[in-house]
Amino acid sequence: MAWKVFIDGEAGTTGLQIRERLEARGDIALVQLADDARKDTAARLEAFAAADVAILCLPDAAVHDIVPRLAGTDTRLIDASTAHRVAPDWVFGFPELTPQARGAVASAARVSNPGCYASGAIALLHPLVSRGLIAADAPISINAVSGYTGGGKAMIGEFEAEGHPKHFVYANTQHHKHVPEIMKHGGLARRPIFSPSVGDFAQGMIVQIPLHLEGGLTVESLSAAYAEHYADARFVSVLPMAAYEGRIDPERTNGTNRMELSVHGDSENGCAVLVAVLDNLGKGASGAAVQNLNLMLGLDEGTGLTG
Structure with a gap:
């Protein structure tokens, strides 16, 4: 049996890459609309009704318009927009966040896909805040650079x-718009300073959090905390500084659903930088949506994904 999946907004950047990851799979049957029907509400509602799971690749306003129309239906939803990332009745779709997260995604009727910058920032912050290694009210700065595909067709x-x-x-x-989800799911009680940027490359991303090593923290202890937290994570790996040979390429995980975490700096001078590298359209968007879809359908989470 093939599961039926409808991508509402499949012509957009995220939707296209989700479709590419699904269309060759024998266990997925895509519910698709003709080009002239993609903005027809009645046709879209029929497509939602025909699907087991629908993935929303729409602007926030369009999501807020269509979701109430789906009340009472059996179709499960994955929302790739910002609209529901801090909503209490939607499960946040970061399966590696906690030991319970995979099960929560698997059983959810409504899953909100994380943002690209937020995925890197939350992956870096949550393990440290939850262990008390960083205070929830610590002054945090987040610097990041993304490939230009994150800005959609106009960019x-x-x-x-x-x-x-x-x-x-x-x-x-x-x-x-990513700051609220970074705070909620990263465990922060104080708003971080967030400085994103866009570089002249299509896909790829680096998220950096500079940190003063206080209270006995070292580069090694931070790396160990990440290694423990992500020990069972297929798509999140923890690498030593030496793996990058002094330079970190934002495109190094492109085409995969992989995220790399690393801690750089010097324990003796008390300065460190926490780093996450991911494909902004992979683990930062389309790949994450497919990972969540797999879990919701009771499949292996890596089905159709490159790790």
Whole structure:
């Protein structure tokens, strides 16, 4: 039996990559609409009704419009937008977050896919805050760079045009939409300073959190905490500084659902940088959605994914 999956918004960047990961699978039958019916609400509702699971790859406003129309249906949902990432009645779709997270995703009717920057930041913060190695109210700064595909079709067009920018920093007013989920799921009680940027490469991402080593913390103890927390994680690995040979390439995990965590710095001078590397359209978006889908369907979480 093939599970029926509808991707609402499959023509967008995230939707396209989810479709690419699913269309060759024999255990998945995609419910698809003709191009001229993709914005037809009645046709979309029929597609939702035909699906076992639907994946929402839509702007927040469109998600808030369609979800109430699905009340009372049996179709399970994965929302790739920001709309429900801190909603109490939606399960946050980061299976590696806690020992209970995989089971929660597997049994959920509504799953909210994490944001790309947030995935890296939460992966770095949660194990340390939950163990008391970083205080929930500690002053945290998060710096990040993403490939331009994270900005959708408009930004892709901008970077593929002649005279395109090489790099820019944005969200300088400190109101980035990923901050609420970083705080909630990272365990922070104090708002972090978040400085994201976009580079002249299509896919890939580095998230960095600089840290003063206080209270007996060392580079080694932080690495050990990550290794313990992610010991059973297929798609999150912890690497030593030496693995990067001094330089960290944001594109090194592209095309996979893998996230790499590492701790850099010097315990003697008391300075460290926590680093997460991931494909912003892999573990940061489409790959994560497929991982969550697999769990919801009772399949091996790595089905159709490269780790």
